[in-house]
Amino acid sequence: MTCASPVDSTRGWAVVVAGAVGSGIAFGTVYTFGAFFAAMVDDFGAGRGPTALVFGVTLLAFFGTGLVAAPLADRLGPRRLVLTGAVLLPLGLLFTSRVDTVVGGYVTYGIGVGVGGGLVIAPMYTAAGGWIVRRRALALGVVAAGNGVGTLILVPVADRLIADHGWRDAYVILAVVNLVVIGLCCAVVRRPPVPPAPPAVAWMKAVAATTAFRRLFATTLLFSVALYVAFGFVVDFATEEGIESGSAALLVGLIGASSVVGRLGLTTLSGRVPAVRLLQGCLAVQPVAFAVWLVADDSYPLLVTFALMLGVGYGGFVALGPEVAVGYFGVVGLGGVIGLLFLAFGLGGLVGPPFGGWLADASDGSTIPIAFGVVMSALAFALSLTMPIGTARVGTPAPD
Known part of the structure; x- marks a missing residue:
């Protein structure tokens, strides 16, 4: 049933805030992986590549779930999906705290945490986009800013928990935090008062057939490949250069904190500057940031500069x-489109x-690997310059 409250109402903004908190805790939890990485490599006795695949599988499940969850949120409303994620994500963390092999981590963290988190974030985005019309860019920016704040808070907290309790008990504590916080968000989130979505599969196929979407998807994919090299290894590479572990973990937090500036600051300009142009500007920053990382070595000020630049562009x-x-x-049908874009993030991850x-x-x-990030981010920026401005022409969807 569609809620009777109008768009742009107080209830709508309450849903936006709940979306920021819920998606922030989910994103922040997934992005703590860099803080756990070295301990997991040592404990599992695996190399960096196999252990990093845990993060890769997680990101694919995390964002790939949006391909199903976002259009389902259009049809069923967001609450049931978020509630399912509020249970599945903590269970994934609990089971991960008990695995003894990296293959077990692929299942418990990669699928449990990934799918659980995906059931939280995609419905939150579609709900916020449906509830707020006049300031939609700001509303989506607020939800996205929650992701940055969650990363800023949870990554240093995770590093401290690992130091005090070990990585396994740290995951148990994070599981309790996720269960409580996301559970509370479920009490606030509501189905937005928008017209019924068109048939999900047919609409997604019609959108995916457009040149505008294909270029946006490919740009997002290349951008994500580079981005998750940074999230996966900035802590590990910094500690190898002699940076203290807490300071290294703070770099991920700084990426999250500066991403808030990008998320909120740039979205406020979207009514005056075409969103595509702002997007291209964000992508122009990323290869410069990776170039700074490439020459930083053990210079913490340069590493901080890299983190801040990357965060603003990423946010x-x-x-x-x-x-x-x-x-x-x-x-209308925004959930399906966001689900497709989330798939690009997942494949990049x-x-x-x-x-x-x-x-x-x-x-x-x-x-x-850092040079690889430079190349991928430069390709993403170059491809973005071919993206059109204006409404895309979508063919009439056939019935599902």
Whole structure:
């Protein structure tokens, strides 16, 4: 049943805040993997490549779940999906705390945490986009900013928990936090008062057939490959250069904190500057940031500069992506479109960390995987310059 409250209402903004908190805890939990990485490599006795694949499988499941969860949220409403994620994600953390092999981690963390988190984030985004019309870019930016704040808080907290309790008990504590916080968000989130979505599969096929979507998808994929090399290895590479573990973990937090600037600051400009142009600007920052990382070595100020630059560009891209999609395809059926874009993030996450880990193992250093990030991010920016501005022409969807 559609809720009687109007769009742009107080209830709508309450859903936006709940979306920011719920998706923030889910994103922040997934992105703590870098803090756990070295301990898991040692405990499992696996190399960087196989252990990084845990993160890759998680990202594929995390974002790939949106391919199903987002259009289901259009049809069923977000609450039941978020509630399922609120149970599945903590269970994945609990089971991960008990596994003894990296293969077990692929299942418990990769699938449990990944699918559980995906059932939280995709419905939250679609709900926020449906509830707020006049300030939709800001609403989506607020939800996306929650992701940055969650990363800023949870990564250093996870590092401290690992130091005090070990990585296994740290996952148990994070499981309790996720269960409580996401469970509370379920009490607030509501189905948005928007027209019924078109048949999900048919609409997604029609959107995917457009040139505008294909270029946006490919750009997002390349962007994500580079991005998750950074999230997967910035802590590990920094500690190898002699940076203290707490300071190294803080780098991921700084990426999250500066992403808030990109998410909120740039989305406020979207009414005056085309969202596609702002998106291209965000992508232009990423290869420069990776180049700074490439030459940083053991210079913590340069590593901080890299983290801040990457965070601003990443935050703006994540917040503006849905706004670009709305500009191309409209708000009706937005869940299906966001689900397709989440798939691009997931595929990038599946490729970036494992391949980066393999490059690190093969070269016995960080230079080659960071250079790989420079190349991928430069290609993403170049491809974005071919993206059109304006409404995309979508063919009439055939029945499912």
